[in-house]
Amino acid sequence: MKTKPEVKFRVFEDRTAVNDLGSTAGSLLAILKAWDIGKIEDKETVHFCGLIGHPDLGTTAFIPRQSSTGNAEVDKEIAAYTMRALSRFGAEVSQREFESDGEAGNPNLLSVVKKLAEDFRQFGIFSERERIRTRNSGKIDWGRTLSRVVATPGSGGRPVFLDLRTSRSRSETNANLSQIQAAVMREILAMHGWWLSVGRGRDVELRSVPLPPSRRAKWEGQLSRILPTLYSARSLFLAEHLKYYLSHTRASSSGTFVFGLTDFHSVWEAMLRETLKRPPEDTGRNWTRELPKPTYNLANGSRPEARQQGMIPDIILEGRDHYTIIDAKYYAATSSATAPGWPDIAKQQFYELGMRSVVGTTPEIESIFVFPGRNSEGPLHSVAMRDSSGRKVASFPEIRCAYADVATVLIAYIKRTSDLAIGSPLSASDLDSDSDSDSDDAERPARL
Template sequence: MQSSGSARSGVKIRLVEDRCALGVLGGDGYPVWLKEEIVRRGLVADGEQTISFCGLIAQDSEVFVFIPRGSALPVTIAEKDSLAALTTSCLELYGRRRPANTIPEESGLVEFEQDAQLALVRELLDDYRLNGLYATVSRQQTSNNGRTDWRRTIRMVAVLPDADGMPIYPELIGTRRCSTLDSIVTRIHGAVISKLDEMFGWWVTGEAGGRLASDLDADPDLLDRAEYCIAMLKHEMVLVYSDRHMRLIRNLLRYFRHHKLAGGSPVVIGLRDFHWVWEYMLAEITAWRKDVSRELPVPVYYAQNGERQPAPGKGMRPDLVLGVAARRHMAVVDAKYYQARDVSTAPGWHDLVKQFFYAKALQEAYPGWTVDNIFVFPGCGKLSYAAVESRDRSRRFDELFPPVRCVYIDPVQVMQHFIAGTLSTEITESFLMAGRRDA
């Protein structure tokens, strides 16, 4: 899939598939700035011929969501909106669970700094949905209204006797809480919410209409005065005491310090290499995960004097191992974010060798168990398994090099389970069943 789009409420959302040809963005209907931004950011591969990015790029009323390669193609506008929101939520959840300092450098993260822009957007919009605009709370003195302040009444009001000589107070002094929406902080909050709602309301609401604050009367010019807004927010921070107000002001400060969100340049949030998310999600949604780190052998170096020097940090690290003790059945799974349409786009010898050794090591550690070798790819494809055989095809070396089965999974299905926090028995069984197919 190259691209599909939908327009609503002034915001146009278009889908682009990760790893599609960069030339696609040179066609009609694409703004010139989009291709330029992708090249400028280095979100390309294969000699700048292919886009390598999963996430979103937004500017003004245009939002481009780059979905995982191999995703099932949406047909209706509602399905396109749903996939855009699902992909964005998936990246937000991954960024929240994997802070920037724990995401592998090889992933090429883009704007997944510690401030976590997507999490900031969601928190600000969710807060507005629950609590509305920031309100300044004050107490006003009342007369014969509100809660009576007896200390002030006794001090300020002259006592009159009733017919029985008992003291009465002709006026009761009280106080009343008043909320006002005319402060500068309220105006700043409204401007930020209006901007974020325009760009991201479709994501937070999960609806085709996609707006939380379409009727908000905001002053967009405030967003161009970041230093002034920061000064006003800092001043307000020392005057508030409620947890909600303090958290909101801190988030508004984060917004203005994130000049890319507040300014006019394109907002780019996502990963250059979705492989790391693909691997992480599959590990999160599969059942019967098995920790075999203590069972796998490790390399040991010996010095010339005979000193033994183990190197466990250089040992085997399979992506995912599944095991069902009742069946004495195990699968060692390598999540590959490859197209794997044919040999030219399939994993090479380096990846195959690792899988061969993982399977051999587990067969030694778990005698009597069936150990399957699996590559899992996004989308669909025709490859069934990889084996090693002689060049004249007269011999297969399955005992020495256990064949690696190929399983294809729709990324949309994986993302749905990941967001829902559910384990997929169906996907897990597809890995274990793959090894039962005749080679």
């Protein structure tokens, strides 16, 4: 019996050097260039976090920097969590135009993929139930029976109807919507089944639905035409999400697809903001509004603010008598050469000076750069201002350097938990846990 060829699967880190991509470097770079993603024209490294699908190359996943373990099975697991984290991030910023701020990519498309998979897992192939007229089979339709059938006298003179008019319900799955859903789900499971939770037993149902008779390029138009005729919440959901998927996955001539994000720094910041444990006293103050802003004093006495926005710290944790200003930095941070430079350092120190003007001199204020790291470890300890003789200048705030384990943050973000402390290491039980507090992520990807 002819065996099905094994699907190729590779995992690289974001910011992998082009020379380290091996024999597939040329093909991967060509794909990223065609999709205008990855900053490959002026960089020696690939700036991309997501996945690339190619009919011959298979699937190539790019996971966040400093997250690879060197173990192929665990790295594929981390890749699955990366896709789920990107899908959550994409759902929460679905209205954002990434191209406008240099963050080219389509993480919102991954959220659509996940929603379509969850709908299929829960409800299966869409079917419209209709009632068809029958005879002597199903629910009796007394109106039709009395008007069309002559009764036969029975015992005691009671009428007996020997030919009943009936009706029964039937599920119709051959409609355009059902066929397109089935075709798209075959495509999604082939490309994304390794990180999605669809559940067993749906394969037979999927294969039972015939493919649409038209070409893929026409499916989006067909959905547009049937949309005005739909009324149920699920049919509208499917038509709209299938349309979005089809419009954003028009494969190139080589049949490639790209899902992901050029710059992961926005995701890193969002994940830390959502998962770090906040003190009980934290009131969620709007610090951007409270912190001082630069203004110009004009000759006419007015004081307009500077054109650029004021201080916008990434994260501030508020305790009873302690404040922590956190700047989420998606840097390698393996040396001073790969760490934040003067603008980021000065900005962070300025945040602390601004905080002092709001909370006074009594509370303790700590300023921290948080980098991605393996097992929450890294070489940088702190950054401080020193004079020409090497003595620390006390008037400038010191900034502590900390590392957050990437896999730990990914898992917490997916599970929607917020109990991570800076420096929390990943334990083996985190990767093996089947629990998931997010109802949208009730099932975890199959063990890889």
